[in-house]
Amino acid sequence: MARMGIKQIAALAGVSIATVSRTLRNPEIVSEDTRKKVQKAIDESGYKPNKLGASLRTHRSGNVVVIIPDVTDPFNSGIICAIEQQAQKLGYSVLLGDTQNDEARAKQYAEMAEYGQADGIILFSHKLPFDLDPNKTVLEQIPPLVNASEATEHDELPKVLVDNYSGACQATQHLIDLGHKRIAVITGPFDTNSTQERLRGYKDTLFNAGIAYDEQLVCEGDYQLDSGVNETEKLLLLKNRPTAIFCFCDDMAIGSSKVLKENGYDIPNDISLVGFDDIRYASYITPTLTTVRQPVAELGRIAMLQLHQILNKSVAEQLTVLPLELIVRQSTGPVKN
Amino acid sequence: MARMGIKQIAALAGVSIATVSRTLRNPEIVSEDTRKKVQKAIDESGYKPNKLGASLRTHRSGNVVVIIPDVTDPFNSGIICAIEQQAQKLGYSVLLGDTQNDEARAKQYAEMAEYGQADGIILFSHKLPFDLDPNKTVLEQIPPLVNASEATEHDELPKVLVDNYSGACQATQHLIDLGHKRIAVITGPFDTNSTQERLRGYKDTLFNAGIAYDEQLVCEGDYQLDSGVNETEKLLLLKNRPTAIFCFCDDMAIGSSKVLKENGYDIPNDISLVGFDDIRYASYITPTLTTVRQPVAELGRIAMLQLHQILNKSVAEQLTVLPLELIVRQSTGPVKN
DNA sequence: TATTTTACAGAAAACGTTTTCCAAATTGAA
DNA sequence: TTCAATTTGGAAAACGTTTTCTGTAAAATA
Known part of the structure; x- marks a missing residue:
């Protein structure tokens, strides 16, 4: 198809290019007669106005x-x-x-x-x-x-x-309510705001429940599957193991659950697991994952x-x-x- | 920051706009002296050439x-x-x-x-x-x-x-090799080429193994999680149940596995399950999923x-x-x- | 009918580039 | 020193729009 410009359409319709542009952008300010003429030319030629030209002029891409x-x-x-x-x-x-x-x-x-x-x-x-x-x-x-x-x-x-803080509070409180006292977390990178807020929620909730904060139970992950695997392995090495793990994203929780199952731990009977995000698979894995849903x-x-x-x-x-x-x-x- | 154009840079460097453009696109055709002048002006002003202008001219977005x-x-x-x-x-x-x-x-x-x-x-x-x-x-x-x-x-x-055909052949053959004779498939939409090819692979492989093709075992899914759930439920209603299900994507396989587990079926002891795609979660769910990896x-x-x-x-x-x-x-x- | 207002449409500038063409300046050869 | 060949860089057109400004014709008013 021959590349048509507004100029060609103008010629075809016997009007100025300004009129063509107006017909396209402000049809109401052009009389019905000319509007029809232009529209006809456009339809017959299959003209597609070039967005680049317009963007250049309007400064809006x-x-x-x-x-x-x-x-x-x-x-x-x-x-x-x-x-x-x-x-x-x-x-x-x-x-x-x-x-x-x-x-x-x-x-x-x-x-x-x-x-x-x-x-x-x-x-x-x-x-x-x-x-x-x-x-x-x-x-x-x-x-x-x-x-x-x-x-x-x-x-x-x-x-x-x-509200990352509140999300972490809810998750932690849920575990506390179930009687957990040794609650580990696998976080995101420490330099992210989300991790800092969630960590704050975790700590505050522990504190309010009178549970001592144990640095050994805090593992820095990177929000990716593999770090869920790696950090969980580290946690299981501890003499005094956690009874629950709270992962700051579902992917890490999925990684964690894999390690747990492979090593013979039953979820949730041996260890409880909480995720964060509620990705589509959270309700399809076994066991289905308790998690903080993000909107x-x-x-x-x-x-x-x-x-x-x-x-x-x-x-x-x-x-x-x-x-x-x-x-x-x-x-x-x-x-x- | 004041919006700078090539014109301003040209003025700043005391050259023509053509020279500025050349310095940017074809530095080798401009003498070192002027090139430096221009480069200096660009650096000092923080000039960013507008891509829209260029695109309009070159007809390449x-x-x-x-x-x-x-x-x-x-x-x-x-x-x-x-x-x-x-x-x-x-x-x-x-x-x-x-x-x-x-x-x-x-x-x-x-x-x-x-x-x-x-x-x-x-x-x-x-x-x-x-x-x-x-x-x-x-x-x-x-x-x-x-x-x-x-x-x-x-x-x-x-x-x-x-090579969808070959992928389906491999999966089907694998199940046949394990002794399966009643192999169900949950396909994608029938009007897609991928599904047609995979179906062809499935049928041919069955035929070559001397296994009769049973239309009851072919369910049309839509490549989405829920259809894995729905179609599996239908399959389990059959008097003569399949001993293996081959899903045309992993998401459907995950849906399928959920239904199977919920209803007390052990995978793979009661029913074998095969997926397609090899998404990241395929090796993290329980049991890990046999699947056809897509490159x-x-x-x-x-x-x-x-x-x-x-x-x-x-x-x-x-x-x-x-x-x-x-x-x-x-x-x-x-x-x- | 004469005058003012309104509605419409065209000419032209502008957006920011690239590139063609051409002129000037430099180089090299004679 | 002169002339041709080569670099080098500028002027200007072009890309395809939108929009301002202006002019004209029709409509409204008196």
């Missing part, structure tokens, strides 16, 4: 880049999916920025906004992918950005988060909405914190004496 | 849109991840087109290529998201496109596929590479078929008499 550590993680892919749904509703397209946990790549993707390829960024990371000049404010140095799920240290950035769809939806508001200069919530809910399933049970 | 049914599916997200890796290497960005199995959305995403937002398409679907004029050839009506994983009926389109990384990589070649008019493989490998784990065992 209509794209947002989502910077996320790993699409392969079901928690992340769930969010991406939600963002995309909402993006489509609002007329945006999603540029996928899977960083593979690599800072350099995150920077590359962040630059897309500076190069005009994207209008804004949704960032899932505790680290801002920009080289900042400490003499200037953060906001004046970066493109429109919403910080989601994992918080950076910059309070001036709009954020959509989840993935809501998180993605709101993040995109917020970015949209920022891009339109309409006031946006500066900070949204979504509640978390403990889903009790079969992997937790009363402690055995 | 540098984007590819990946049209895929559901990012949330781990098989899909694995491929997306692989595509993205390769895209980055080749200098492309990935526009995510999650269709949610909705044809209308697929069309919308496909149009992005026609609107100049993307240079080409990687399509994971058995249906071409275009309204075709039967009088013209397919190729002249659509943008550059690579058909991946799930084949459309259009032979003239470049494809990157997987996800390779599939994505080659698809992107092929699209790149098409975009550069260099000759590209028209059809690539990747081999499949059966991974035997604990979910399959000898038939009990």
Whole structure:
């Protein structure tokens, strides 16, 4: 098909290019007669207006880049999916920025906004992918950005988060209620806000129940399957073993459960197990996994909405914190004496 | 930061805009002296060339849109991840087109290529998201496109596929070798090429082993978790139950295993279970899942590479078929008499 | 009928690049 | 020193839109 431009359509319809553009964007301001003429020309030629031309002129690409550590993680892919749904509703397209946990790549993707390829960024990371000049404010140095799920240290950035503290409290309290006193945790990286908050919830809840905090029971994972395996192996070596393990994500819990089962432990009779996220498989593994459900769809939806508001200069919530809910399933049970 | 254009840089460096552009794209054709001048201006101003302007001029957006049914599916997200890796290497960005199995959305995403937002398409679907004029050839009506994983009926389109037939043969033969005679399958949608090929492999293998084909044992699923649940429940109602179930994806196998366990069946002692895909969880569920491994990384990589070649008019493989490998784990065992 | 208002549509500039063409300056050979 | 050959860099067009500004014709008012 011969590449048609607005010029050709104008010629075909016998009007100016301005009129063609108006027919497309503001049909109401062009008279019905000419509108029809133009529409006919468009239909007959199969004209598709070039978005690049428009974007260049309007300074709006209509794209947002989502910077996320790993699409392969079901928690992340769930969010991406939600963002995309909402993006489509609002007329945006999603540029996928899977960083593979690599800072350099995150920077590359962040630059897309500076190069005009994207209008804004949704960032899932505790680290801002920009080289900042400490003499200037953060906001004046970066493109429109919403910080989601994992918080950076910059309070001036709009954020959509989840109540990690409360989530961890609920999970820990649930275990305490079942009589557990030696509750281990397999965390995410210590330098992430999510892990810090969850850890705080864990500690506070233990403290309130009068249970001494034991550093041996705190293992640093990295939110990936294998670290669930590795850290659980370490825990089982302890002379005084935990009676429950609280993993800061479901993937690690799945890794943990594998090790436990392989070594002959029964879940939950020998050891209780709690996850975090409630990925789709949490209710399909054996035993089904008690976990803290994250409102993935809501998180993605709101993040995109917020970015949209920022891009339109309409006031946006500066900070949204979504509640978390403990889903009790079969992997937790009363402690055995 | 004040938005800088090439014009401002040119002024700053005391050269023409052409020279700035040349310094950026073809440094070798500009003398070292001027190159330095320009580079200095660029560095000092933090100039970021606007990609839209360039794209408009060169008719290359540098984007590819990946049209895929559901990012949330781990098989899909694995491929997306692989595509993205390769895209980055080749200098492309990935526009995510999650269709949610909705044809209308697929069309919308496909149009992005026609609107100049993307240079080409990687399509994971058995249906071409275009309204075709039967009088013209397919190729002249659509943008550059690579058909991946799930084949459309259009032979003239470049494809990157997987040897579904052989995969199904291997899985079926494995069960037969274990003594199974009543082998059920839970397929994908019958109108997909992947399901047809796998079904063909299943039937042929049965036939070669002299086992009669029983239509009752063939259930149509939709490649989603729940259909694994539903179809398995139907199978268990049969008077003459299967001794093995071969699911055409791991998610359905996981659904199936849940139903089996819930109803007191031991896997593999009562019923053997085979999946397809080898998603990350296949080796973490209990019992670990025997499955047909798909070369996800390779599939994505080659698809992107092929699209790149098409975009550069260099000759590209028209059809690539990747081999499949059966991974035997604990979910399959000898038939009990 | 004369005058003001309104509705509509065209001309042209602008967005930020790349690239073609051409002129000037430099180099090298004679 | 002169002339051709070669570098080098500038002017300007082009990519495909949107939008401002302006002019004209029709409608409304007097």
